[in-house]
Amino acid sequence: MSTTMTRARVKNAACGTREEVLSPENAVPGIIGQRLTLEAFQQLAGVLAGYPYVKVVVDRENSQIHFINAARYEFHSAYIGSEILKEDHRLLLARIDEFNKSVYMDPQRRFYLGILALHGKDFFTLETVEVDTMDAEMLRYFYSFVQKHLDPSLPLLFKPANHQQEGFIAEIDPAQVPRIYSHQLFASARFIPLNKGQAQGRLRVFRTEKDYRRESGSIAWHDILVMDRVPDDIPRVAGILNTRHTTPLSHTNVLASGWRIPNAIGLDVLERIEREGLDGRWVEYRVDTDASEIFLREIKKPQELPERPDLRSQPVRMEEPEVVRSPVESLDRLRLSDRSRYGTKAASLGELHRVLQKGSERLLGFYQIQRPPRENLLGHLAAQLHVKGEGRLARASWEFLKSAVRVPRGIAIPFSLHQEFLQSSPRIQQLIGKLKMALELDAQAAIEPLCLQLEQAIRSQRLPDKMRDYIDAQIVKRLGGVRSFVVRSSSNAEDLENFSAAGIYESINHVTTANHLFESVRDVWASLVSPRSVRLRHEVGISLDDCYMGVIIQEEAPSTLGGVLVTKNPAQAGDFRNVYINASKRSVKNVVQGSELPYQFLYNTVEGGGRTLSLGGAKEDLSIDQKASLQKLALAGRLLQSHYSQDYTFSTPLDIEWVLSGQDLYILQIRPYR
Numbered sequence: 014m015s016t017t018m019t020r021a022r023v024k025n026a027a028c029g030t031r032e033e034v035l036s037p038e039n040a041v042p043g044i045i046g047q048r049l050t051l052e053a054f055q056q057l058a059g060v061l062a063g064y065p066y067v068k069v070v071v072d073r074e075n076s077q078i079h080f081i082n083a084a085r086y087e088f089h090s091a092y093i094g095s096e097i098l099k100e101d102h103r104l105l106l107a108r109i110d111e112f113n114k115s116v117y118m119d120p121q122r123r124f125y126l127g128i129l130a131l132h133g134k135d136f137f138t139l140e141t142v143e144v145d146t147m148d149a150e151m152l153r154y155f156y157s158f159v160q161k162h163l164d165p166s167l168p169l170l171f172k173p174a175n176h177q178q179e180g181f182i183a184e185i186d187p188a189q190v191p192r193i194y195s196h197q198l199f200a201s202a203r204f205i206p207l208n209k210g211q212a213q214g215r216l217r218v219f220r221t222e223k224d225y226r227r228e229s230g231s232i233a234w235h236d237i238l239v240m241d242r243v244p245d246d247i248p249r250v251a252g253i254l255n256t257r258h259t260t261p262l263s264h265t266n267v268l269a270s271g272w273r274i275p276n277a278i279g280l281d282v283l284e285r286i287e288r289e290g291l292d293g294r295w296v297e298y299r300v301d302t303d304a305s306e307i308f309l310r311e312i313k314k315p316q317e318l319p320e321r322p323d324l325r326s327q328p329v330r331m332e333e334p335e336v337v338r339s340p341v342e343s344l345d346r347l348r349l350s351d352r353s354r355y356g357t358k359a360a361s362l363g364e365l366h367r368v369l370q371k372g373s374e375r376l377l378g379f380y381q382i383q384r385p386p387r388e389n390l391l392g393h394l395a396a397q398l399h400v401k402g403e404g405r406l407a408r409a410s411w412e413f414l415k416s417a418v419r420v421p422r423g424i425a426i427p428f429s430l431h432q433e434f435l436q437s438s439p440r441i442q443q444l445i446g447k448l449k450m451a452l453e454l455d456a457q458a459a460i461e462p463l464c465l466q467l468e469q470a471i472r473s474q475r476l477p478d479k480m481r482d483y484i485d486a487q488i489v490k491r492l493g494g495v496r497s498f499v500v501r502s503s504s505n506a507e508d509l510e511n512f513s514a515a516g517i518y519e520s521i522n523h524v525t526t527a528n529h530l531f532e533s534v535r536d537v538w539a540s541l542v543s544p545r546s547v548r549l550r551h552e553v554g555i556s557l558d559d560c561y562m563g564v565i566i567q568e569e570a571p572s573t574l575g576g577v578l579v580t581k582n583p584a585q586a587g588d589f590r591n592v593y594i595n596a597s598k599r600s601v602k603n604v605v606q607g608s609e610l611p612y613q614f615l616y617n618t619v620e621g622g623g624r625t626l627s628l629g630g631a632k633e634d635l636s637i638d639q640k641a642s643l644q645k646l647a648l649a650g651r652l653l654q655s656h657y658s659q660d661y662t663f664s665t666p667l668d669i670e671w672v673l674s675g676q677d678l679y680i681l682q683i684r685p686y687r
Contacts, residue, residue: 040085042096046077051164054131059083062584063204063305064130069139071125071158072097078162080129089116089126097124106386110393117145125155129163137163138193140172143591144620149181156190172198175622176640196634199613199627200258203280204306206584207261210275211299212237213312213319214251218283218292234321237298239282242607245516246545249324249552252276252298254307256283258627261583262595262668263607264516270583271513271687275300279307302584325554329512334505334561339427341487344565345370347425349657356503356563359425361657361683366420368656372411378655378663384589393619397648410652417645418671418678423567424491425503430480431538431562438474441467448542449557460551464544471539476531484534485527488566495568498524500533501682502540503563512553513687516605517546518562522569530566537564570679572672574639575601576611578646579686580618580654581666591615592647596635601670601681614640616647623647642673653683 044053049067057080058065068081068089079092086092090112094105105112116124126145130138139159141147147155152171160169170193173179182192199205214235219225222244232238237252243265247253253269253276260266269276277300286292291311299308335353347355347363355363368376380390391403400409435441444467451459476484492498500521507514519540521533540546541562550560576596582588595604595611603609610629617623623644625634635643646669655663668686672679 040082042085042092043079043081045079048162049080049129049164051166053080054129054164057082057084058131060303060305061128061130063303064132066128066130068092069127069129069159070097071127071155072123073125074123078158080162089124093124109386113144117142120146120148120151125151125158127155127159129159131167132198134167136167136193137169138172138198139169141174141178143174143615143617143622143624145174145178147178147181149184152178152181153185153190175617175624176637177622179625180637194625196625196628202278204304205258205278206276206300206302206304207255207259207266207278208270208274208276209300209302210252210273211297211308212251212275213297214295215314216286216291216294216296216298218286235318237296239286239292245606248548250274254279254282254298256280258610258629259607260595260604260611260613260629261593262577262579262605264605265607267513267515267687271511271515277307282307282309285309324552327511327553329509329553329555331505331509331555331559334428334559336428336432336561338429338433341427341430341484342425343491344420344423344425344567352505354427354429354563355425356428356505356561357508357684358501358503358682359563359565360503362420362423362565362680363425364657365653365680365683368411368653369415369418369420372408373656374407375656375658375663376410376414376652377407378658378661379651380655382663390619397618397621414649414652417649418680420680421499421568421570422492422495423565424487426484426534426564426566428505428561428563430484431564434474434476434480434538435471437477438470441470441474444470445542445557448547452547452551452557460547461544464542464547467542468539471542472532472535474535476535481531484531488530492566492568496525497569498530499565499567499569499681500524500530500537501565501567502537503565504541504561505563506541506550506555506560508684508687510687512550512555514546514549515687517543517549520602522600522602524569534564534566538562567681570672570674570677570681572601572674572679574598574635574642575672576604576670577601578650578669578671579666580650580669581686582615590617590619592618592650594643594647596643597629598631601672605670614643616644618647618651639673642676642678646671646678649678657683657685 054067057067070079070089081092090105091102094100094102116122116126127139127141156171163169170191172193173182214237217236218239232248234249236250238250239254241257243253245264252274255278258278266276275298294311295314297310297312332353339354344363345366347360349360349364352360380394383389395403395406398409398413400406448463448467451463502518502520504518519537521536524530524533541560574596578592578594580592582591582593594614597604597609597611604611612629613627615624615626623640650667650669654667657667658665666686668684669680670682
């Protein structure tokens with residue numbers, strides 16, 4: 014197609030309806046060799062993460078630029094094959110990995126590919142795809158070529174797409190290539206979607222946690238909470254709106270995801286609510302991942318409140334627990350099947366010990382799945398592990414895992430000891446009976462006071478000497494020499510489909526003395542009957558009779574960095590390449606409690622490479638060595654995802670708590686990410 018014809022078709026499209034402009038069969042392929050005006054940009058643009066964007070191709074062979082119409086071509090490859098190479102797209106797809114190498118990794122490549130995004134009325138950004146390996150000179154050329162063909166009224170900033178590019182761009186004078194980083198855009202973003210959804214309900218604004226505590230008794234299921242940091246113990250509500258930055262992996266945001274309620278960050282939302290007088294009013298609230306702002310509008314209060322959602326309509330399936338007498342056992346002797354006696358966390362850690370010791374036939378599962386047009390991703394895994402061919406890939410994956418991660422030593426206390434302890438006290442048995450009766454009658458006013466009494470009774474009840482001596486002997490035998498412990502919960506009533514139980518049970522760090530250790534064990538047991546845990550389980554129909562608590566006593570690994578990895582991209586459901594990592598130099602606990610803004614990263618587990626999304630509360634990024642450790646963690650997490658998947662799509666994501674101690678990566682917890 015000639016340049017003249019292209020420009021004419023853009024002009025004609027501008028005179029038509031929006032539907033005509035976006036119709037792929039009518040849409041102009043793109044603008045070739047001409048300056049891109051703001052008007053033309055809007056005609057060609059699609060929307061990604063709330064920003065209008067246009068794909069860019071620079072053809073070095075012909076010294077020509079192409080701005081691609083998003084409505085007609087979803088991928089650069091489709092445009093290049095059809096409009097430049099004149100090749101049947103099906104034939105191109107058959108060799109897509111070869112093509113991608115030629116445009117993203119070949120230093121002598123013909124085509125330079127990128128994305129041009131418009132940020133309000135302030136500036137354009139130019140970035141490559143995340144796997145692009147352009148060096149400093151290539152980046153300088155690409156930026157300069159694109160800049161010459163843009164509307165000069167808005168500046169163009171280069172946005173590095175990966176950590177390697179950040180290093181290359183640092184070599185270039187900012188006057189030659191002005192730049193902006195992902196974490197800078199994240200910090201300035203006024204709207205960030207956390208969980209897609211919509212709700213109608215009463216808007217409740219709480220400026221401080223003290224205000225929330227004062228009014229917490231009046232919070233109803235149909236309320237939409239607006240706070241800077243929503244407390245971990247919130248009841249089931251209709252929606253959440255955070256007025257400050259947070260992470261999708263905090264306990265409250267994980268709960269919101271499990272409840273399937275809309276959840277977002279809106280830094281300017283308080284001003285709007287005050288301006289429109291929405292506090293206490295009924296509103297429609299909608300979160301869309303491709304929107305540029307929160308949808309919030311006042312509606313008429315219904316004459317009759319809608320029925321409360323029945324959380325029991327999706328029954329929570331629980332395995333039959335075993336409470337026959339079981340021994341205190343070393344974690345490395347447990348398997349997943351032992352969760353019926355020791356709880357899901359202990360069994361999952363035991364399974365991880367076994368995988369590291371003996372390997373797994375399932376490690377390649379995720380990479381063996383067909384990803385059209387690719388037959389599988391095994392070649393990509395082989396490239397990351399530096400293995401030629403696929404014959405040694407299974408063993409190489411196991412050897413990589415063994416070298417990449419460790420698991421702290423620990424022991425698991427079974428359900429049977431918890432039951433034996435509870436049965437040793439008539440007062441505790443009496444309170445359990447009263448609580449069961451109150452739950453059966455749904456006597457809400459009585460449930461919380463009984464929970465508090467029962468918690469206190471468990472914490473104050475002395476362990477029988479025989480039980481204390483037995484546990485003490487096992488610690489001496491298996492963990493002698495450990496200076497500091499972590500005492501963790503391991504229940505059967507968590508990590509279940511339709512019920513994650515994120516953050517509702519107790520874990521205690523920095524336990525050093527025997528007395529503190531046994532106090533911590535009782536604290537963990539008591540958390541099974543906390544008001545919050547009882548309420549959340551009761552809402553989904555989990556009976557107190559079916560709930561048991563195991564305990565993990567684990568060596569505490571000293572850490573220079575720690576956090577949470579989930580083997581998915583929470584912001585993009587269809588992204589099979591990237592995993593998401595939160596990190597803190599202070600405490601993993603701060604990350605999951607939402608009390609600290611962590612570093613946020615995406616790491617590609619197909620082609621490799623990572624991106625810094627946010628620095629959180631830090632002033633500078635992590636070191637090169639620390640980022641390299643996170644790249645290893647990302648790949649290890651993806652391999653483990655295959656082993657732990659309960660089906661044969663190997664797509665169930667994992668939630669992994671980890672710490673970096675010097676050069677050693679320790680996995681502290683591993684569970685499904687719900």
